[in-house]
Amino acid sequence: MSPHWSTDPGVWIAAALTMFIFSFLYKDNPFYKFAEHLFVGVSAGYWIILNFWTVIVPNLWTPLVNGFAGRGTVAANVGPLNVSQGDYRVLWVIPMILGVMLFVRLLPKGGWISRWPLAVILGVYAGIKTTGFAQGDFVAQVQASLQPLWTGQFGSSLNAVIFTVGLVTSLFFFYFSLEHKGGLGIASKIGMAFLMVGFGAGYGYTVMSRVSLLIGRFQFLLGDWIGLR
Amino acid sequence: MTLLDRLAHIDRRWIFLAMGILVLIPLLFPLALPIFAGKPVRDFNAAMETIPAGSTVLMPCDYDPGAIPELVPMTKTALRQLWDKNCKVVIPVLWPGGPGLVDRVVREVAAEPRYASKRYGVDWVNLGYKAGNEAVMVLMGQGVANAFPTDFRGTPTRGMPIMAKVRDYSSFPMLVNISAGYPGTKEWVQQVQARFHIPMVAGVTAVSAPEFYPYLQSKQLLGLLGGMAGAAEYEKIRNEKGTATSGMDAQSLAHLFVALCIVLGNVVMRRRVGGSAS
Numbered sequence: 102m103s104p105h106w107s108t109d110p111g112v113w114i115a116a117a118l119t120m121f122i123f124s125f126l127y128k129d130n131p132f133y134k135f136a137e138h139l140f141v142g143v144s145a146g147y148w149i150i151l152n153f154w155t156v157i158v159p160n161l162w163t164p165l166v167n168g169f170a171g172r173g174t175v176a177a178n179v180g181p182l183n184v185s186q187g188d189y190r191v192l193w194v195i196p197m198i199l200g201v202m203l204f205v206r207l208l209p210k211g212g213w214i215s216r217w218p219l220a221v222i223l224g225v226y227a228g229i230k231t232t233g234f235a236q237g238d239f240v241a242q243v244q245a246s247l248q249p250l251w252t253g254q255f256g257s258s259l260n261a262v263i264f265t266v267g268l269v270t271s272l273f274f275f276y277f278s279l280e281h282k283g284g285l286g287i288a289s290k291i292g293m294a295f296l297m298v299g300f301g302a303g304y305g306y307t308v309m310s311r312v313s314l315l316i317g318r319f320q321f322l323l324g325d326w327i328g329l330r
Numbered sequence: 331m332t333l334l335d336r337l338a339h340i341d342r343r344w345i346f347l348a349m350g351i352l353v354l355i356p357l358l359f360p361l362a363l364p365i366f367a368g369k370p371v372r373d374f375n376a377a378m379e380t381i382p383a384g385s386t387v388l389m390p391c392d393y394d395p396g397a398i399p400e401l402v403p404m405t406k407t408a409l410r411q412l413w414d415k416n417c418k419v420v421i422p423v424l425w426p427g428g429p430g431l432v433d434r435v436v437r438e439v440a441a442e443p444r445y446a447s448k449r450y451g452v453d454w455v456n457l458g459y460k461a462g463n464e465a466v467m468v469l470m471g472q473g474v475a476n477a478f479p480t481d482f483r484g485t486p487t488r489g490m491p492i493m494a495k496v497r498d499y500s501s502f503p504m505l506v507n508i509s510a511g512y513p514g515t516k517e518w519v520q521q522v523q524a525r526f527h528i529p530m531v532a533g534v535t536a537v538s539a540p541e542f543y544p545y546l547q548s549k550q551l552l553g554l555l556g557g558m559a560g561a562a563e564y565e566k567i568r569n570e571k572g573t574a575t576s577g578m579d580a581q582s583l584a585h586l587f588v589a590l591c592i593v594l595g596n597v598v599m600r601r602r603v604g605g606s607a608s
Contacts, residue, residue, distance in 0.1 A: 102358070126343065126346045127343060147426070148426050148427075151426050151429075151459060152426070152461055154484070155429075155458050155480075155482075156459075156460060156461045159479050159480040159484070160460070163479075164479075225465065226465075229464045229465060229468060229521070230520075232525075233464060233517070233521045233524070233525075234520060236525055237519045237521070237523065237524035237525075237550070238519075238520060241524060241548050241550055242544055242548055244548065245544070245547050245548030245549070264547075299540070302540055305585070306536040306537060306539050306540055306556065306557060307536070307537045308584075308585060308588050309536040309537075309557045309558060309581060309585070310535050310536035310557055311537075312349075312353070312580070312581055312584040312585070312588075313400045313535075313536065313557060313558040313577065313581065314396070314399060315349070315350075315353055316353055316399055316558070316577040316580050316581060316584075317398050317400075317573075317577075319354055319357055319580070320357065320399070320573055320576070323354075323357055
């Protein structure tokens with residue numbers, strides 16, 4: 102196993118920045134701070150440029166220019182009010198105005214104007230999220246929870262019983278209108294045990310995710326940079 | 331000072347060092363610990379096998395460089411499975427940091443000799459990033475080309491051969507989502523699977539995997555790959571030896587070490603609490 106160091110300057114820069122970030126494990130230091138600030142700056146710059154060229158230009162600017170030039174489905178039509186029937190691209194001036202209204206917030210006076218587009222955004226998202234949750238989570242999950250306890254097979258029946266006991270007792274754990282003693286106390290304790298198993302599984306998965314990041318960086322250093330693998 | 335007292339006051343940097351060594355050694359000298367594919371992973375593979383050969387599949391890749399170790403192996407294996415069936419792949423990205431990375435990953439697979447015939451715009455397209463999260467998903471339901479008039483590099487999508495038969499979600503026999511968080515699998519289930527009833531499978535990061543198991547139970551997801559372990563199991567089923575498989579030895583040792591630390595921490599704390607009480 103002999104090293105074959107990378108000849109790519111980009112890989113060397115990435116390796117150095119990885120080392121800078123790892124140095125925080127020893128203690129806070131200027132190398133770590135440099136890498137951290139560089140990451141934030143590059144991310145912000147990348148995000149702004151990406152949004153401009155992949156969102157604003159193709160989805161707002163180009164349709165508006167075409168709309169005002171009358172370049173609809175019928176080439177003979179010229180001018181914003183002569184776009185062919187069914188071509189509503191000039192109407193995209195409305196979201197453009199709403200977008201500009203958002204930036205009024207930066208002026209010393211008239212900040213209230215930005216509340217109008219914010220109201221539209223909040224309203225649209227509340228509608229989309231509510232419908233999606235009701236269809237995708239609430240109804241579908243309640244439906245899936247109502248399952249027969251005896252399926253004809255021992256294994257799947259046992260699974261269904263454990264699932265139902267876990268579901269019901271976990272719900273009892275979150276029932277606070279009565280003191281948790283007697284039957285309710287026992288049920289809530291069983292529910293707590295199920296919840297603990299759930300939290301434990303969640304913690305195990307979280308550890309796996311974080312360790313995966315470390316493995317990924319080591320794979321990069323050993324493979325792409327040093328060439329040991 | 332007893333051993334337990336020493337453990338109670340150990341500098342955390344020793345723990346970081348031990349973790350680093352435990353991850354490094356198996357990467358240099360693989361232990362080849364066995365990998366067993368679980369039911370969610372087998373179901374994922376089986377669902378992918380039901381996709382008709384030659385059809386066009388929607389495969390949103392919603393992640394950025396932070397999820398490379400877990401999600402890139404899944405993306406590559408899923409892509410190989412689809413291309414082995416001559417399927418065409420349409421890839422939107424709803425994470426701003428993702429399009430460039432996803433483009434590189436897909437091109438790496440396309441560069442493999444057995445996929446030499448695969449052409450951009452014919453066999454796959456990277457639609458790129460679009461802001462709007464759930465709103466984009468809803469918009470795609472009214473037309474994929476409406477939501478993505480141009481691809482990642484600014485080429486109009488309407489003229490591409492792969493988009494000739496793509497209208498909306500009804501054009502796809504399966505939705506294969508690889509996701510690192512929001513927006514991702516949860517939103518695709520809520521906005522697309524539930525509304526348009528399109529069969530769906532998902533590959534997700536380990537940290538988000540537990541919240542998707544209810545979707546498996548309700549059959550909203552037909553299969554699930556959870557984290558690096560899910561990716562390694564999928565590679566095993568597909569007879570591949572990718573980066574997820576090679577990382578699982580390190581993953582297993584790291585988990586053992588974390589478990590040992592938790593047990594030792596509890597023992598030390600119990601002894602200290604017991605000691606102070608007496």
